[in-house]
């Protein structure tokens with residue numbers, strides 16, 4: 001447990017008409033306070049308690065010298081973040097959902113003083129149906145962060161063996177959105193996975209979509225790769241049997257025949273980093289991303305077939321060529337992920353990785369999943385990513 005993140009979306013689904021998607025972002029100013037309310041102020045979301053206390057002049061720079069040693073009390077206290085938000089036109093809405101991501105870590109969320117969810121995992125997204133809790137007019141949201149240090153110590157006490165429970169840091173960082181939407185439209189689409197592989201002389205491309213929708217509906221996804229003259233579409237029936245609000249996963253898979261063979265993406269130092277624009281659309285929603293075509297193979301054959309005792313190889317082939325991996329370990333750029341200087345720093349570091357001739361970074365599992373910008377930029381620079389799973 002290090003820094004704490006919070007992010008959320010409140011999704012309002014309108015019953016009437018084909019209303020455009022509304023997303024009301026709750027980012028901005030939030031009130032924060034310690035458990036006994038002796039320390040309080042106005043913080044920034046997305047953000048974290050250390051940055052907010054520092055900005056409010058309550059603590060010294062947590063990143064300077066050994067200041068952090070005097071700041072352990074922050075992680076030992078519980079913290080509350082709250083704000084009000086205005087809703088109008090609620091009478092037309094079918095349902096209201098709150099989407100929260102990256103709550104770090106032991107947190108309970110209240111809307112108009114009613115508990116709506118509790119989480120203990122920063123890396124899982126949360127959703128809550130708050131239809132019956134919100135009102136036309138001013139609403140109140142509050143997030144209560146329990147001290148992760150105390151929580152971990154209490155949990156450790158429940159085991160027979162002694163567990164190390166020293167944790168550092170604590171408190172909220174938010175990325176959040178408040179949204180309104182028509183039930184006739186799908187509200188959120190995520191491209192969760194792109195699988196590209198070559199088999200039987202074809203490139204096999206597979207997109208997986210995650211669709212957050214209200215009620216049963218039929219939708220059409222279209223995938224285009226203009227540079228390769230590709231336009232594929234499919235129609236999906238999304239069922240609503242799981243209750244009103246659902247998340248559906250669907251796959252659209254197709255083949256690219258060899259006459260249209262795309263250019264390969266190569267790691268830094270082995271060739272060009274060719275990528276193609278992919279445009280995915282569903283109704284009026286359009287998402288664009290870049291993909292590169294490559295094959296990756298882990299080779300573990302015997303060093304000498306006749307003498308297995310000599311052991312095996314362990315290396316990767318990219319596009320059929322053995323790659324000597326030259327890389328480094330990647331940890332979060334800052335303890336405080338929402339610090340807006342991080343993006344420039346990330347680019348500077350990946351530029352440096354490429355300039356010294358490296359071709360891979362291993363993303364440490366003790367940090368957090370990096371941003372889309374990070375993975376896209378690594379692709380652009382020819383850097384392979386060895387991603388350690390966090391959950």
Ligand SMILES: *[C@@H]1O[C@H](CO)[C@@H](O)[C@H](O)[C@H]1NC(C)=O
Pocket residue numbers: 034036037038039073077
């Ligand atoms: C209130 O909390 C602060 C910060 O944790 C602590 O320093 C202070 O002693 C507490 N005050 C009381 C009266 O408990």
Ligand SMILES: *[C@@H]1O[C@H](CO)[C@@H](O)[C@H](O)[C@H]1NC(C)=O
Pocket residue numbers: 050051054061063334335336339340341
């Ligand atoms: C944000 O980043 C800047 C530049 O690296 C640094 O000086 C500052 O201390 C950071 N603040 C926090 C709270 O991380």
Ligand SMILES: *[C@@H]1O[C@H](CO)[C@@H](O)[C@H](O)[C@H]1NC(C)=O
Pocket residue numbers: 095129130131132243244245246
């Ligand atoms: C959300 O709450 C509304 C109002 O109680 C209810 O009609 C609807 O079925 C709920 N949806 C889900 C997914 O729980």
